[in-house]
Amino acid sequence: MTAKMASSLLKVAVTGLSRCARHSVPSMRALSLTVPVTVSKGVPQSLWKLGRLNHVAIAVPDLEKATALYRDVLGAQVSATVPLPEHGVYTVFVELGNTKLELLHPLGEKSPIAGFLQKNKAGGMHHICIEVDDINAAIVDLKEKKIRLLSPEPRIGAHGKPVMFLHPKDCDGVLVEIEQA
Amino acid sequence: MTAKMASSLLKVAVTGLSRCARHSVPSMRALSLTVPVTVSKGVPQSLWKLGRLNHVAIAVPDLEKATALYRDVLGAQVSATVPLPEHGVYTVFVELGNTKLELLHPLGEKSPIAGFLQKNKAGGMHHICIEVDDINAAIVDLKEKKIRLLSPEPRIGAHGKPVMFLHPKDCDGVLVEIEQA
Numbered sequence: 001m002t003a004k005m006a007s008s009l010l011k012v013a014v015t016g017l018s019r020c021a022r023h024s025v026p027s028m029r030a031l032s033l034t035v036p037v038t039v040s041k042g043v044p045q046s047l048w049k050l051g052r053l054n055h056v057a058i059a060v061p062d063l064e065k066a067t068a069l070y071r072d073v074l075g076a077q078v079s080a081t082v083p084l085p086e087h088g089v090y091t092v093f094v095e096l097g098n099t100k101l102e103l104l105h106p107l108g109e110k111s112p113i114a115g116f117l118q119k120n121k122a123g124g125m126h127h128i129c130i131e132v133d134d135i136n137a138a139i140v141d142l143k144e145k146k147i148r149l150l151s152p153e154p155r156i157g158a159h160g161k162p163v164m165f166l167h168p169k170d171c172d173g174v175l176v177e178i179e180q181a
Numbered sequence: 182m183t184a185k186m187a188s189s190l191l192k193v194a195v196t197g198l199s200r201c202a203r204h205s206v207p208s209m210r211a212l213s214l215t216v217p218v219t220v221s222k223g224v225p226q227s228l229w230k231l232g233r234l235n236h237v238a239i240a241v242p243d244l245e246k247a248t249a250l251y252r253d254v255l256g257a258q259v260s261a262t263v264p265l266p267e268h269g270v271y272t273v274f275v276e277l278g279n280t281k282l283e284l285l286h287p288l289g290e291k292s293p294i295a296g297f298l299q300k301n302k303a304g305g306m307h308h309i310c311i312e313v314d315d316i317n318a319a320i321v322d323l324k325e326k327k328i329r330l331l332s333p334e335p336r337i338g339a340h341g342k343p344v345m346f347l348h349p350k351d352c353d354g355v356l357v358e359i360e361q362a
Contacts, residue, residue, distance in 0.1 A: 058354075
């Protein structure tokens, strides 16, 4: 219930006010983020939880061909191509039952995956996205734990929910996205 | 029921007889693999189905550090380190609820991930593994569809089930493993 309420509040806070998101969260919540709860023996209890794997993102040089592989060769259910100009990508969602793959292809000149495809001409796994129950709490906690983040505040991701990317150098060479569940 | 039976037969066939696996499958099954069923309008109906994402494998240069990231920083449930000498890796399983990550570190001099870590010193995503309901049918079908496979017959994978790797050049630069569900 609390997590749901916080999630709704967070959506309101982040949409259109992303730079001020943290300040828009009600003060009790903001306070709770900075005061770790301690349980017996002084072990700090985390205020946020990691959830399910939302998706694996795969950058591809040829979206038609990649879609055909998953749809026609592997027999998966795939979406139509979804242009996401605000994220600089075209996306095709590949349903796998428990999670999904997201095929990404550059859209526009400033696409964030253009550089990746320059280095990986055949395509490749670009990032994994794991859900969290409270992205603001996670961000505060990860900063304290010296994990570098790729933007100062969460942004609204491809699914309309707040997301944050963690630096691959702090995650075993893997670009990890966390997304509000 | 048929899939279960086939799966059991397959296990028997592949264990200890991997080179002859296909011939060990009962003749009706073997026949069905080579004769695609056609439904109305002549569309061939696949004899196998893609299932859920079993895991994402991440090759890491420092297994202790990577385990600590997922356990202590991200709060995931992680397994103890499992040495798999027959696969040339140490593995740590990271549970994400709907699927898992598998952290891989080289074991022995002929580890299949040593070359990957030479090229990707910080580590990185190594492969994805998707389940199939009938790996023998899938292999026959994928060969017909000109997808190159990395071994002539399925091998027994890290979970004790038959697996096959598909060539990354035929899968948008991604090493894809299929595993008998």
